[in-house]
Amino acid sequence: MNDDFLIxxxxxxxxxxxxxxxxxxxxxxxxxxxxxLGIVKNDLLKSNNIKGNYGSTGSRxxxxxxxxxxxxxxxxxxxxxxxxxxxxxxxxxANVGLMSSVPQKGDTILYDQLVHxxxxxxxxxxxxxAHSFLHNSINDLEKKLEGSSGNIFVVTESVFSMDGDxxxxxxxxxxxxxxxxxxxxxxAHATGVIGQNGEGLIQQLQLQHKIFARVHTxxxxxxxxxxxxxxxxxLRDYLINFSRPFIFSTxxxxxxxxxxxxxxxxxxxLHKEREHLKTLITxxxxxxxxxxxxxxxxxxxxxxxxxATIPGNENVKKIAEKLQQNNxxxxxxxxxxxxKGSERLRIVLHAFNTVADVNKLTAILNQ
Numbered sequence: 575m576n577d578d579f580l581i582x583x584x585x586x587x588x589x590x591x592x593x594x595x596x597x598x599x600x601x602x603x604x605x606x607x608x609x610x611l612g613i614v615k616n617d618l619l620k621s622n623n624i625k626g627n628y629g630s631t632g633s634r635x636x637x638x639x640x641x642x643x644x645x646x647x648x649x650x651x652x653x654x655x656x657x658x659x660x661x662x663x664x665x666x667x668a669n670v671g672l673m674s675s676v677p678q679k680g681d682t683i684l685y686d687q688l689v690h691x692x693x694x695x696x697x698x699x700x701x702x703x704a705h706s707f708l709h710n711s712i713n714d715l716e717k718k719l720e721g722s723s724g725n726i727f728v729v730t731e732s733v734f735s736m737d738g739d740x741x742x743x744x745x746x747x748x749x750x751x752x753x754x755x756x757x758x759x760x761x762a763h764a765t766g767v768i769g770q771n772g773e774g775l776i777q778q779l780q781l782q783h784k785i786f787a788r789v790h791t792x793x794x795x796x797x798x799x800x801x802x803x804x805x806x807x808x809l810r811d812y813l814i815n816f817s818r819p820f821i822f823s824t825x826x827x828x829x830x831x832x833x834x835x836x837x838x839x840x841x842x843x844l845h846k847e848r849e850h851l852k853t854l855i856t857x858x859x860x861x862x863x864x865x866x867x868x869x870x871x872x873x874x875x876x877x878x879x880x881x882a883t884i885p886g887n888e889n890v891k892k893i894a895e896k897l898q899q900n901n902x903x904x905x906x907x908x909x910x911x912x913x914k915g916s917e918r919l920r921i922v923l924h925a926f927n928t929v930a931d932v933n934k935l936t937a938i939l940n941q
Contacts, residue, residue: 591887592908602903603931605921610767610878611847612926613797613837622836626828635814638825646835647802653838654773654790655782656804660813661831663823665762665791668801670696671817672758672787673729676809677702681724684715686741688734690760702727709734712745719753726755727786732775733763736912736920738879740775747784756786766795767848767878772841796837800826847925851878854923854932863936870939878923882939883916890917893939900938902931 587593609615632638643661651659662668673696677683681702685693688709697704702724708714719726728750730741743759750757759776766772774790776782787809791801803813813820857863859874864882866872869889873881884890887908894906897919907920921935 590909591891592910594908600903602898602901603927603934604903604924605897605927605931605935606903606905607922607924608763608794609797610795610851610922610924611772611797611844612924613795613840615924615926618840619797619833619836622839624829624832624836626830626832628827628829630825630827632825633821633823634825635821640828642828643825643831646831649835650790650802650838651804653771653841654788654804655777656788658807658810659802659804660810660820661826661834662801662803662820663826664799665690665760665789665793665801666692666695667819667823668789668791668803669693669760670699671813671819672789672803673697674699674818675813675816676787677725677727681727682722683727683729684718684722684755685729686710686731686734688737689729689731690735690762693729693760697729710739710741712742712749715746716749719749719755722753722755726753727758728755729758729760731760731762733761733768733877733879735763735879736907736918737873737881738763738875738877739873740876743775743779743781747781751784757784758787758789759785760789760791762789762791762794762801763877763879765790765792766837766841766844767851772844772848792834792837796834798833798837799830800834844925850925851923854878854927854929855880857929857932858921858923858936864939873918880921880923882919882921884919885915885917887917890919894919897935897938900934902935902938904935 630638647659647661669692677700679701683697683702683704685706686709687706705718707718733740761774764774768775769778787805789803792798858880864872871883884893890906894904897904904919904921907918909917
């Protein structure tokens, strides 16, 4: 079969030093995965005697619905103090399914310019008018709200995956109340990490009853797979009827749902892990731990995601390779995944990283 038509785009990607390849798991010190609490690394689910079928046999609307999945939806909704919840097969499916089905023609979507690709893809599939606002800018959001029409949806992340910073949620809630807008929050990188029991930033700020929809994904700190959209029971009914990724996907099997439950049951007991993360975050942010230079700009956050910006795909790949050679698994984030000039090392801290690990990392970046 002739696939020569693929060559040009691949050649362009290679010429831009942005060609992606897959790496297998390695035994290097992990500073790149989303396993924040070490649930996967430390095999914390192993002792939970997880059992269940490996196949669900169909979509939820046909043969794939079963008691356990509805029980866990209720369990997670209660954990997050939400009216109801609907499980999707991934965070990508949840965001696409939510954003493509709820906003309608004549409605307005206002989204933070740095929201995840899955949110953007869902917006593209919507018939609503959509406009971005400057990252975490309350002033720009208010200007955009003043010119919006129809049902208005404001979309952001509580913790941003590529910067690690947090959205000004309290101010956003106040604005949405002023303009009668519906706030949608992706809590993917706050789930399990933020809050007394890992409940996320929204509940830590006591805003859970003022949010139209929340998305919590299970592939980060949970150490498993899938996602849930939280909101009212009416929103759940709506998604069951109109969300195409939900309607036309085979449901997650019972063994996956049992693993999700086991992970959520672990969250309240992982206080030491969350405290250790705070210790490492403080350590890496010590003055001169990683001095800024002409080629390296630091952007620290109060979350496990720390950023060292090194403009240029070639430049950031060289530094990442140096770290790899020293047994540190730090990955470069390249253009076009992020805007040109903002290429970076995305350094992810974990509960299983040690003070010595972080010292080694900072020492190499200081060279």
